[in-house]
Amino acid sequence: MPRQEITGKTNKKILCTVLIPVYNEQYNIEPLITRVNEVFDKLADVAVEIFFVDDGSTDASLAVIKKFAVNYESIKYISFSRNFGHEFATTAGLDFARGDIVILIDADLQDPPEIIPAMIEKWREGFNVVYARRSVRHGESLYKKLTSWIFYRLLNKLAEIKIPLDTGDFRLMDRNVVDSLKHCRERNRFVRGMVAWVGFNQTDITYDRAARLSGETKYSFWKLLVLSIDAILGFSHLPLHLVSIFGIITTVFSLFIALLVVMHKLFFGLQIQGYALVATGLFSFFGFITFLLGIIGMYIGRMYTQLQMRPLYIVKESHGIDQL
Secondary structure, three states: OOHHHHHHHHOOOEEEEEEEEEOOOOOOHHHHHHHHHHHHHOOOOEEEEEEEEEOOOOOOHHHHHHHHHHHOOOEEEEEEOOOOOHHHHHHHHHHHOOOOEEEEOOOOOOOOHHHHHHHHHHHHOOOOEEEEEEEEEOOOOHHHHHHHHHHHHHHHHHOOOOOOOOEEEEEEEEHHHHHHHOOOOOOOOOHHHHHHHHOOOEEEEEEEEOOOOOOOOOOOHHHHHHHHHHHHHHHOOHHHHHHHHHHHHHHHHHHHHHHHHHHHHHHOOOOOOOHHHHHHHHHHHHHHHHHHHHHHHHHHHHHHHHHOOOOOOOEEEEEOOOOO
């Protein structure tokens, strides 16, 4: 049954939480609030709470949020004791969001709030997740577009689940999805992959991604690399399988070489030739072995981090949140 029929019978407003992780976005917060409010002013049957998660900003982001929270009852926030990272800010927001539906959006206004009504309409049709797929990406370098294109396609080849291509964090999730995600407490987090992993009915809408309104991206090359590694290791055992396959191939090859050397010794007389080739081969072989051990070490490191059982984040202060 379409959800609009249920809503019509109960005459109860849907509560939508617009979840916004923030790290040093002081100049983007006011225009973002304005545009979000303009969107929901036109949705008569949807109430909104705008929920900021300040990820230990070092600029005036928190001060700006506090200023608006005084004047708008719908604006709520939590602030971390330090910078924990975007994935953890998203996690905290999902933990405390009260909405029947939660819309995750970045604070840089590259993702337009104006397509939120289209997302809600898809939800009314019966979809639990509506993710926004980027058709055009303005204001991004060719390098970033290319690496993003490669990453998503490589991840889909390696991962044991299918993660939507050309999508970011901008998406709608209903209460069933959010409650399911709250059970996922791994420390090496890739929320987009986790949303795909929980399942439910998912669909997409396409949009043109705008250039950042103000400031610079918080994802450096190294942060993107770490996130990529977390995504691959978190959703694929293929690297470990490749290590095992290489071990089997190496063992078989070594036994063949050993047999060849014995036969050469017994029947043809062994002569030491090709020293340079052997030495180069040994160095290359041990270098590759070290690389494979590094892969195993990353999986072990993830296990060690998880076993420490430290909290995913620490909340320093909050406003309008009654679950703390």
